[in-house]
Amino acid sequence: xxIHEALASPVFRxxxxxxxxxxxxxxxxxxLLRFVLKKDVGKxxxxxxxxxxxxxxxxxxxxxxxxxxxxxxxxxxxxxxKEFGRATGLYEDWWxxxxxxxxxxxxxxxxxxxxxxxxxxxxxxxxxxxxxxAIAAILxxxxxxxxxxxxLQALSxxxxxxxxxxxxxxxxxxxxxxxxxxxxxxxxxxxxAVELNDVAAFTFGKAFGKxxxxxxxxxxxxxxxxxxxxxxxxxxxxxxRGTFPHFEAIHLLWxxxxxxxxxxxxxxxxxVIKRDVGIKDMGAAIPGHGGILxxxxxxxxxxxxxxxxLNYFFYVKAPA
Numbered sequence: 001x002x003i004h005e006a007l008a009s010p011v012f013r014x015x016x017x018x019x020x021x022x023x024x025x026x027x028x029x030x031x032l033l034r035f036v037l038k039k040d041v042g043k044x045x046x047x048x049x050x051x052x053x054x055x056x057x058x059x060x061x062x063x064x065x066x067x068x069x070x071x072x073x074x075x076x077x078x079x080x081x082k083e084f085g086r087a088t089g090l091y092e093d094w095w096x097x098x099x100x101x102x103x104x105x106x107x108x109x110x111x112x113x114x115x116x117x118x119x120x121x122x123x124x125x126x127x128x129x130x131x132x133x134a135i136a137a138i139l140x141x142x143x144x145x146x147x148x149x150x151x152l153q154a155l156s157x158x159x160x161x162x163x164x165x166x167x168x169x170x171x172x173x174x175x176x177x178x179x180x181x182x183x184x185x186x187x188x189x190x191x192x193a194v195e196l197n198d199v200a201a202f203t204f205g206k207a208f209g210k211x212x213x214x215x216x217x218x219x220x221x222x223x224x225x226x227x228x229x230x231x232x233x234x235x236x237x238x239x240x241r242g243t244f245p246h247f248e249a250i251h252l253l254w255x256x257x258x259x260x261x262x263x264x265x266x267x268x269x270x271x272v273i274k275r276d277v278g279i280k281d282m283g284a285a286i287p288g289h290g291g292i293l294x295x296x297x298x299x300x301x302x303x304x305x306x307x308x309x310l311n312y313f314f315y316v317k318a319p320a
Contacts, residue, residue, distance in 0.1 A: 001066040001176055001183050011243045012062070015188040019055050026051075054295075058191055062184065066121065066176045067112065069187070073173035074108035079292045080165040080300075083282040087273065090157040095141050100158050103134035104166035111173045122177030127170070134162050164269075164300060165293070172303040178316050185243040190259070190306055194298045197233045197263040204228025218271045226264055233260030251313055258305045266301025270294065 006012045030045055061072040081100055085091035090100075110127035114120065138158050142151040175186050205225025213221040234256035237244070241252060270293055274282065282291035293300075310316050 001062070001069065003063060003065060006063045006065070006184070009184050011184045011188065014243065015184070015192065016059060018192065019059060023052065023055060062187060066183075069176050070108060070111045070173040073169065074104065076292060076296060077104050077107075077166050077169050080169065080282075080296060081161050083291045083293050084161045084165055084273075085157075087277050087279055087282055088157050088161075090154065090161065093154050095145065096138070096154050096158040099134075099138055099141060100162050100166070103130070103137065103162045104170070106130055106134070107166050107170040108173065111170065111177065120177070122174055124174075124177075127174055131163055131167055134167075135159055138162070168304045169296065169300045171307040172299060175303070175307060175316070178310075182246070182314075186306070186310065189237075189240060189243060189255075190299070190302065193233060193236050193255075193259045194263050194302055196236065197229050197259050198267070198298060200232040201225045201229035201264060201267075214268060217268055217275060221264075221268075229264060230260035233257075233263065246314065251309075254309050255306070258309060259302055262302040262305050263298035266298040269301060270297035 026048055030048055034045070061069045078101060081097075081104060082091065085097050085100070091097055107127065107130050110123045110130055113123045113126075115123050115125070117125070138155060142148065142155065172187070172190070175190070176183055178186055201221070202225065204227070205220070205222045208224040208228070209222030211223040212219065213223050213226050234253075236259070237247070237252040237255040241247060244251070244255075247255070270282065274280065282293040307316065
């Protein structure tokens with residue numbers, strides 16, 4: 001992934017056109033609702049304005065190449081881990097948060113470095129084994145501090161925070177090491193599909209929602225919204241199958257199911273944490289969306305599932 005390859009990639013150009021078209025179409029619809037039909041769409045407009053910033057930023061990181069993209073994902077992971085720490089109280093323990101940040105940086109290093117075995121981009125063995133070393137280091141902290149009181153909770157939160165935000169989300173960064181003809185398709189499809197899945201769940205829920213999906217975890221989510229989102233996500237790989245010329249029907253079905261089901265489970269997973277600690281949002285970094293974790297929760301869940309599906313059927317990493 002380089003600037004030159006992005007400019008030459010028909011897949012990258014296609015997704016830029018799709019992004020521009022979706023934003024323009026959404027803006028037109030909002031304008032009609034607000035100025036012609038006189039509907040109150042203030043909250044949705046705030047969300048839309050945030051997307052006018054986030055979409056170009058995401059495309060820009062992909063456009064700049066492999067290293068900037070991996071760094072951008074890592075910065076999001078660090079910000080997400082910080083939000084997790086503040087929400088759960090872990091942030092007060094700098095020993096634990098410090099080792100969590102260090103572990104996330106090590107995951108980024110595994111994506112950036114070349115494999116010492118074959119010289120290909122991304123040290124896959126280190127990436128896959130990084131949770132072992134991270135957990136071993138985290139467990140070492142209470143021993144170094146000679147402390148036992150309250151350490152089980154601190155250990156558990158640090159491990160969950162690292163695995164959830166650092167390592168699972170880190171799979172998105174490692175996708176940049178895929179064969180260069182496929183990296184754009186994998187990354188850009190996942191970014192687009194996850195967001196459309198979220199939009200579809202919201203839209204179908206608002207239009208047809210009557211039956212609560214998980215009333216305690218997320219009271220506003222409905223079965224109608226969940227099934228509508230699943231239907232959209234199952235259809236999308238077929239609509240964009242031209243960007244996956246090596247995919248057969250089974251791969252398209254798996255891709256749709258991973259996003260359609262995994263995306264919603266990711267959203268519910270962060271809701272479990274928020275409800276348990278008694279907060280509405282993980283932060284306020286993005287107007288209309290909440291915090292970083294509120295925006296990337298579906299990606300955190302789907303990125304590793306998508307990555308390992310690809311790695312099962314195809315060799316993800318680019319040749320040396």
